[in-house]
Amino acid sequence: MRAEIVGVGTELLLGQISDTNAQWISQRLAEIGVDVLRHQAVGDNHERIVAALRLAVSRSDVVIVTGGLGPTQDDITREAIAAVAGVPLVRDRSIVAAITQRFARMRREMPESNLRQAAVPQGARTIAPRRGTAPGLIVQVGDARIYALPGVPIEMREMMQDRVVPELSAEVGPSGIASRIVRCVGVAESKIAEELDDLFHGSSNPTVAYLAGGGEVKVRITAKASSLTEAEQLIDPVADEVVRRLGDAVTGTQDEDLEVVVGRLLRERGRTLALGESLTGGGVAFRVTSVPGSSAYFRGGVVAYTGDAKRDLLGVSAQTIARDGVVSEACAREMAAGARRVLGADIGVALTGVAGPEPEDGIEPGLVWIGLDADDVNHARSITAPPDRAIVRRWAEQAALDLLRRYLIGARLPAGPSLV
Amino acid sequence: MRAEIVGVGTELLLGQISDTNAQWISQRLAEIGVDVLRHQAVGDNHERIVAALRLAVSRSDVVIVTGGLGPTQDDITREAIAAVAGVPLVRDRSIVAAITQRFARMRREMPESNLRQAAVPQGARTIAPRRGTAPGLIVQVGDARIYALPGVPIEMREMMQDRVVPELSAEVGPSGIASRIVRCVGVAESKIAEELDDLFHGSSNPTVAYLAGGGEVKVRITAKASSLTEAEQLIDPVADEVVRRLGDAVTGTQDEDLEVVVGRLLRERGRTLALGESLTGGGVAFRVTSVPGSSAYFRGGVVAYTGDAKRDLLGVSAQTIARDGVVSEACAREMAAGARRVLGADIGVALTGVAGPEPEDGIEPGLVWIGLDADDVNHARSITAPPDRAIVRRWAEQAALDLLRRYLIGARLPAGPSLV
Numbered sequence: 001m002r003a004e005i006v007g008v009g010t011e012l013l014l015g016q017i018s019d020t021n022a023q024w025i026s027q028r029l030a031e032i033g034v035d036v037l038r039h040q041a042v043g044d045n046h047e048r049i050v051a052a053l054r055l056a057v058s059r060s061d062v063v064i065v066t067g068g069l070g071p072t073q074d075d076i077t078r079e080a081i082a083a084v085a086g087v088p089l090v091r092d093r094s095i096v097a098a099i100t101q102r103f104a105r106m107r108r109e110m111p112e113s114n115l116r117q118a119a120v121p122q123g124a125r126t127i128a129p130r131r132g133t134a135p136g137l138i139v140q141v142g143d144a145r146i147y148a149l150p151g152v153p154i155e156m157r158e159m160m161q162d163r164v165v166p167e168l169s170a171e172v173g174p175s176g177i178a179s180r181i182v183r184c185v186g187v188a189e190s191k192i193a194e195e196l197d198d199l200f201h202g203s204s205n206p207t208v209a210y211l212a213g214g215g216e217v218k219v220r221i222t223a224k225a226s227s228l229t230e231a232e233q234l235i236d237p238v239a240d241e242v243v244r245r246l247g248d249a250v251t252g253t254q255d256e257d258l259e260v261v262v263g264r265l266l267r268e269r270g271r272t273l274a275l276g277e278s279l280t281g282g283g284v285a286f287r288v289t290s291v292p293g294s295s296a297y298f299r300g301g302v303v304a305y306t307g308d309a310k311r312d313l314l315g316v317s318a319q320t321i322a323r324d325g326v327v328s329e330a331c332a333r334e335m336a337a338g339a340r341r342v343l344g345a346d347i348g349v350a351l352t353g354v355a356g357p358e359p360e361d362g363i364e365p366g367l368v369w370i371g372l373d374a375d376d377v378n379h380a381r382s383i384t385a386p387p388d389r390a391i392v393r394r395w396a397e398q399a400a401l402d403l404l405r406r407y408l409i410g411a412r413l414p415a416g417p418s419l420v
Numbered sequence: 421m422r423a424e425i426v427g428v429g430t431e432l433l434l435g436q437i438s439d440t441n442a443q444w445i446s447q448r449l450a451e452i453g454v455d456v457l458r459h460q461a462v463g464d465n466h467e468r469i470v471a472a473l474r475l476a477v478s479r480s481d482v483v484i485v486t487g488g489l490g491p492t493q494d495d496i497t498r499e500a501i502a503a504v505a506g507v508p509l510v511r512d513r514s515i516v517a518a519i520t521q522r523f524a525r526m527r528r529e530m531p532e533s534n535l536r537q538a539a540v541p542q543g544a545r546t547i548a549p550r551r552g553t554a555p556g557l558i559v560q561v562g563d564a565r566i567y568a569l570p571g572v573p574i575e576m577r578e579m580m581q582d583r584v585v586p587e588l589s590a591e592v593g594p595s596g597i598a599s600r601i602v603r604c605v606g607v608a609e610s611k612i613a614e615e616l617d618d619l620f621h622g623s624s625n626p627t628v629a630y631l632a633g634g635g636e637v638k639v640r641i642t643a644k645a646s647s648l649t650e651a652e653q654l655i656d657p658v659a660d661e662v663v664r665r666l667g668d669a670v671t672g673t674q675d676e677d678l679e680v681v682v683g684r685l686l687r688e689r690g691r692t693l694a695l696g697e698s699l700t701g702g703g704v705a706f707r708v709t710s711v712p713g714s715s716a717y718f719r720g721g722v723v724a725y726t727g728d729a730k731r732d733l734l735g736v737s738a739q740t741i742a743r744d745g746v747v748s749e750a751c752a753r754e755m756a757a758g759a760r761r762v763l764g765a766d767i768g769v770a771l772t773g774v775a776g777p778e779p780e781d782g783i784e785p786g787l788v789w790i791g792l793d794a795d796d797v798n799h800a801r802s803i804t805a806p807p808d809r810a811i812v813r814r815w816a817e818q819a820a821l822d823l824l825r826r827y828l829i830g831a832r833l834p835a836g837p838s839l840v
Contacts (some may be wrong), residue, residue, distance in 0.1 A: 013456045014599070014642070015446030018438055022461070026435030036433045037468065039461035044629070054474075058662070071610040073617060073628045106786075106804045111610035131808050152633055154810075209436075238585065263767070275702075281709025282695075282702025285723040292777050292809055294725075298511070300733070301697070303705045309720040309763055316503060343729055358711050415432035416519025420629055 003029055003036045004060035006052050008067035008077050009151055010043035019279055021066045021156055028165055033175035033224075034062070044068060049365070054348035057084065057144035058127045061170065067151030071114045071132040077148055078137070082121040085141045090134075091117040092126060099133045127163045129155055136163070176228030181255040182219040182242050185402045186414070189217045195245050199238060206234055215391075215398035216258075248411040251402065257275050258401040259287040265408040266297040266347075273404070275301030276314050276350035278326070279368065284351065284397050299343040304335065313349075314338030327352050327363050329380045332371030334379075347407070348373040351400050355392045363387030365389070368396040372403050372413070379403075379413050421592055423449055423456045424480035426472050428487035428497050430463035430570055441486045441576055445630050448585055451646060453595030454482065464488060465734070470499035477504065477564035482588065486572030489554040491533045497568055498557070502541040505561045509539040512546065512555075517552050519591040550578045558583075596648030600655050601675040602639040605822040606834070609637045615665050616686050619658060626658050627785050635811075635818035636678075678821040679707040685828040686717035686767075693824070695721030696734050696759030696770035698746070699788065704771065704817050719763040724755065734758030734770075745782050747772050752800045754792030760793050767827070768793040775812045783806065784808070788816040792823050792833070801825075 005026065006055050007019045022039045028037050040056065042048045051066070056063040068077030082089045094117040103110035117134045120126060127136030129150070136159040137148040147164050148154040184192060189212035196219065200208040205222035219242055223234035243250050252261050266273055275285050285301040288294055303311045307326050310316040315338040316331055324330045332352050340348025356365025365387040371380040381403060385395035406413055425446065427439045442459045460476065469488070476483040488497030502509050515538040523530035537554045540546060547556030549570070554811035556579040567584050569576045604612060609632035612706050616639065620628040639662055643654035663670050672681050673803045686693055695700040695705050705721040709715055722733045727746050730736040735758040736751055744750045752772050760768025769792050776785025785807040791800040801823060807813035826833055 008460075009640075010627075012443075012459065013446055014450050014597070015443045015448075015456075016599070016640070018440055018443040019459070020438050023432075023435045026433055028435075030434050036435075037463065037465075038472075039427075039432065039439070039459070041459035043457065044456075052458075070630070070632070072613040073621075074629050102806070106806070107783070108608060109611070111608065111614050113610045113613060131806050133813060252422070277702070279709075280706070281714075281718075282697070282705030282721060282723060285702030285725075286700070286706050288701075288829040289723075289725065289775075290810070290813075294701075298701075298725050300725040300729040301702060302708075302733070303702060303703075303721035303723065305709065305715060305718050305720040311761060312764075313720070315721070342733065344732075355709075390710070393710075 001034050001062060002060045002164065003034050003038070003062040003064065004038045005036060006063060006065045007039070007041040007151075008044065008049055008065060010040075010074075012041045012044045012339060021151065021153060023068070024153070024157065024161060025064055028160055028290065029168070031177050031179065032165060032169040032247055033172050033177055034168055044074040044076060046076055046080055046083075049077060050083050050405055052081060053084045053146065054342060057141045057146065059153060061144055062369045063144060063146045064146045064164065065146060066156055069117065069136075069148060069150050072135070075116070075146040078119055078121065081137065081139050081146055081148055084146075085121050085123075085139050085230050087122040090122050091115070092118050092120045095120070095126065095135050098128070102133060104138065127159045130158045131160070145355035156328050176231045177222060177224050178228055178231035178235055180239050180253060182221070182246070182253050183214045183216055183251045183255065184240060184246055184249045185251050185398050186259065187249045192217050192219060192246065193399070196242060206238055208269075209366050218255075248406065251405060257287070258398060258405065259291055261292055262405050262408065263288065263291040263297065263400055265405065267293075271346040271408070272297050272299050274299045274339040274343035274345035274348045276335040276336070276348065277301060277303050278305060278310070278352040279355040280351050280393050280396050280400070281305065283393055284349070287397060287401070298343060299345040302339055302342070310335060310352075314342065325363075327354055327360065327367060327369060329369055329382070331412070332369035332380045333373065333378050333419045334371075336371035337378060346374060347404065349400050349404050351396050353392065353396055355389045356387050357389055366392055368392065368399065370396070370400045370403050372407055376408070377413075381414050421482060421588070422480045423454050423458070423482040423484065423571050424458045424476045425456060425465055426476055426483060426818065427459070427461040427462075427571075428464065428469055430494075432461045433463045441571065441573060443576065445486070445580060446574070448580055449588070450597045451648070452585060452589040453592050453597055453631045454588055462719055464494040468498055468505075469497060470503050473500060473504045473566065477561045477566065481564055483564060483566045484584070485566060485568045486576055489537065489556075489568060489570050491531070491536050491553070493836060495536070496753050498536075498541065500802060501557065501566055501568055502567075505543075505559050507542040510542050511535070511538050512540045515540070515546065515555055518548070520647040522553060538621060547579045547583045549575055550582070556583070585710055594647050595645070597642065598648055598651035598655055599642045600659050600673060602641070602659060602666070602673050603636055603675065603816050604639065604666055604669045605636045605671050605678065607637065607666070607669045610636050612639060619661060621716035626654055627670065635815040638675075639666075668826060668829075671825060677707070678818060679711055679818050682821050682825050682828065683708065683714055683717065685825060689828060690827070691790045692717050692719050694719045694759040694763035694768045696755040696768065697721060697723050698725060698730070698731045698755070698772040699724065699775040700771050700813050700816050700820070703813055704769070704820050707817060707821070718827040719765040722762070723754050723761055725748050730755060730772075734762065745783075747774055747780065747787060747789060748821055749789055749791075749800045749802070752789035753793065753798050754791075755800060756791035756793035756800075766794060767824065769820050769824050771816050773816055775809045776807050777809055786812055788819065790810065790816070790820045790823050792827055794827065797827065797833070799827075801834050802803065
C-alpha cells in the first residue's frame with residue numbers, strides 16, 4: 001500500500017507554520033506498515049489543490065489530505081475533492097443536525113456559513129468529529145482512496161486514531177512495526193546512549209533512537225516483524241534490559257507524562273498532594289490537574305510569587321527569608337511544609353528558583369530548589385538548568401514531579417543537581 | 421516568479437523529522453516577494469527524486485531542493501539532478517582541493533567517499549560551504565533553475581543567505597509580502613468571517629485567512645507590493661477597518677498572546693494581579709508568569725481545587741458553597757475578592773467550573789464562571805465551552821485573561837457566554 005500526504009493551506013507556503021501534520025501522520029502509517037512515498041503541500045487555491053489530488057490519486061493507493069475543511073471561504077478542500085471525484089457536493093443532514101446542536105448546546109448563534117461544513121462529495125463516507133464541527137471525508141476515486149481530515153492537529157489526530165489507522169491497519173493485515181518508549185528524567189541523553197549503545201550495536205532489528213527535550217529523554221525501541229505481536233516480542237527482552245540498566249531514572253515504559261505517572265501512584269497509595277510554587281507559577285499544578293480525576297488526590301496549590309506570599313500564605317519564616325533568601329534549601333523545605341499544612345494534604349511539594357532572564361538577589365537564572373514534606377520526611381534538592389526561562393521552568397516541573405515519584409515508590413531521594 | 425521546494429530524505433517520509441527547512445525557506449522567499457506555490461517531499465529513491473524534479477521544473481521558475489548532497493550511498497540528489505538536466509556528472513577540481521584541504525587541516529584521514537561530493541552536473545555553478553564539505557549546486561534546466569542545498573539546516577541557511585536570497589532578490593526586484601495578524605477572543609471564526617468577508621470579497625490583494633484554535637481566532641491579512649513598506653501600507657487601512665468592525669473582541673494586532681497583552685496593560689497602569697483558580701489548576705498563573713518581568717505586577721495565586729481550599733484559603737463563605745455550589749456566579753465573585761485580599765493585589769481574577777470528563781454536582785462539563793474583583797467592581801461572567809477537558813480549561817484561561825483585559829482598557833464587561 002503506497003500512501004501520500006497532501007497538506008492544504010497558504011500558511012504552509014508562507015512558512016507561517018510547519019507541516020507537523022505530515023510528520024505525525026507519517027509516523028502513524030509507518031507503525032502499521034504503510035509506506036508513505038510522498039508529501040505535497042499546496043495553498044488555498046482550487047486549481048492547484050485539484051492538480052495535487054489528481055496527481056496523488058494517479059500514483060498512490062491512499063491519499064491523506066489535511067486542511068481546508070473549515071467554515072470559511074478559504075476552506076475549499078471539499079470542492080476540490082468533488083471535482084477530482086467528478087461528483088457534486090450534497091448537503092449531509094446528519095452533519096447539519098450535529099452542527100446545529102453543537103451551537104445550541106453552547107447557546108451561541110450559528111452563522112449560516114457553518115453549514116458549508118455539511119457539504120460532502122456525493123457518495124463520500126464521513127468521519128464524525130469528537131470536537132470541532134468539520135467532519136472528515138472518505139472518498140473513493142478509481143483505485144485510490146482519499147481521506148480528508150481537518151488541519152487543526154488535535155482534530156486530525158482524533159480522526160486518524162478513531163478511523164483511518166484502524167481501517168488501513170485492517171487492510172494492510174498482519175505486518176507490524178512496534179515501538180516502545182522508555183522515558184527517563186534526570187540523566188543526560190549522551191549518558192543514556194553510553195549506557196545502552198552496546199545493546200543496539202550492529203542490530204538493525206530492534207533499533208534505538210534517543211529523543212531529548214522537555215526535561216527528559218525518551219528511548220525509543222522499534223522492531224519490525226510479520227505481526228505487531230511478534231514485533232512486541234522482539235522488543236520485550238531489550239526493553240527489560242534498558243529498564244534494568246537505567247534503574248530509578250526510568251519514569252515509565254507506557255509513554256506517559258510524569259503527571260499521569262504520579263497521579264496513578266498517589267491514587268494507588270491513597271495519598272493527597274499540595275503544591276507551593278514560585279518560579280513555575282502554577283505550571284506543576286496545571287499539569288497535575290490536566291489528568292482527569294485528579295481531584296481525588298490533589299488538594300490544591302499556592303502560587304507564591306513574592307516573598308510576602310511565601311511568608312503570609314505558606315508560613316515561610318521571615319528569618320529564613322532574611323538569612324537564606326527565597327531561593328534556598330531552607331525556603332523550599334518550609335514552602336513544602338506550609339503548602340501541605342494550609343491545604344491539609346499528606347504530601348507537600350514546593351519549588352523556588354530563578355527562571356530569568358535576569359539574575360535575582362545575585363543568583364543566576366537556572367538554580368532551582370525543590371522541597372518535599374510528608375510525615376516521615378522533609379527533604380530538598382537543587383537542580384541547575386540551562387538559563388532560558390521556559391527551559392528552567394520546564395526542568396523544575398520535571399524535577400519536582402520526579403522527586404514526588406521517587407518518594408512514592410520508595411526510591412533514594414537525590415540531594416544535588418544530578419540524579420545518577 | 422513561481423517557486424517550489426523539494427525536500428529529499430526518507431526520514432521525512434517516516435516522520436522521524438519535520439521538514440522545517442521548507443518552512444524556513446518559505447519565510448525567506450515570502451520576504452523578498454517570491455511566491456512559493458508548492459512543497460514536495462520524497463525519499464532517497466532515484467526514480468522518485470527524478471520524477472519530483474521533472475514535475476517541479478515543468479511548472480516552476482525556481483526549484484529549491486534540500487537534502488541528499490552528503491557523502492554516503494543514500495545521498496543521490498546530484499545524480500537525480502544530472503538525469504533531469506540530461507548531463508553527466510563531472511568531478512570539480514576546486515571542490516576536490518577544498519575537501520582534501522579541510523581533512524588535512526583537521527589532521528584526519530579522508531575517506532574516499534567524501535569525493536562523491538566533488539561530482540557536479542556538467543555546467544552547474546557551485547555554492548561554497550562555509551562549514552561542512554558538500555557544496556550547493558545551481559543548475560539551469562530549460563527555463564527553470566534548480567538550487568540544490570544540503571539538508572543540514574545550518575548549512576542550508578548559510579547558502580540561502582549567502583547566495584540564493586541575494587540572487588533571487590536581485591531578479592525579482594523591489595518587492596515584498598507583508599502579513600498582519602489580528603487576534604480576537606470570544607467570537608466564533610464563522611461569525612468573524614461573516615463580519616469581514618465583504619472587505620476581502622473579490623480582493624486578491626490584500627487577502628485574508630482565518631485561523632481558529634486555542635480559544636481564539638487569528639485573522640491574517642497578507643499583501644504584496646513592490647516593497648515591504650508598500651505592502652504594509654496596503655494592509656494598514658484594511659487592518660484598521662478589521663479592528664473597527666471587531667471592536668473590543670480584538671486583543672491585539674502584534675500577534676501577541678493574551679498574557680503578554682494583559683502584562684503590558686498591568687504594567688502601564690501600575691496595577692497588580694492575584695488569581696484564584698479551580699478548574700484551570702494554575703494554568704492562568706502559569707501563563708501570566710511565562711512573561712519575563714511579570715513579578716512587577718503579579719502577586720501570586722491560589723489553586724483552590726477543593727471546596728475546603730476555596731473556603732479556607734480564599735474565604736468563600738460556607739453559605740455560598742451550600743446554597744449555590746462551587747460552580748456558581750457567587751463563588752466566582754467571592755474567590756476573586758478572596759484572592760485579591762489574601763495576596764494584597766489591586767485586582768483579583770478567579771475561575772471555577774467543570775472541566776470534565778464527568779459532570780460535577782449535576783453540572784455538565786463546559787460551564788465556567790469567571791469573577792473579577794477590584795476597588796470599583798465585583799463582576800462575574802460565564803462561558804460554555806465544548807465539553808473536552810483540555811478545551812474547557814483553555815477557553816476558561818482565555819476568557820479570564822480577556823475579562824481582565826477588558827477591565828483594564830475600560831471596555832464593557834460581558835455577563836453571559838457570548839461576547840458580541
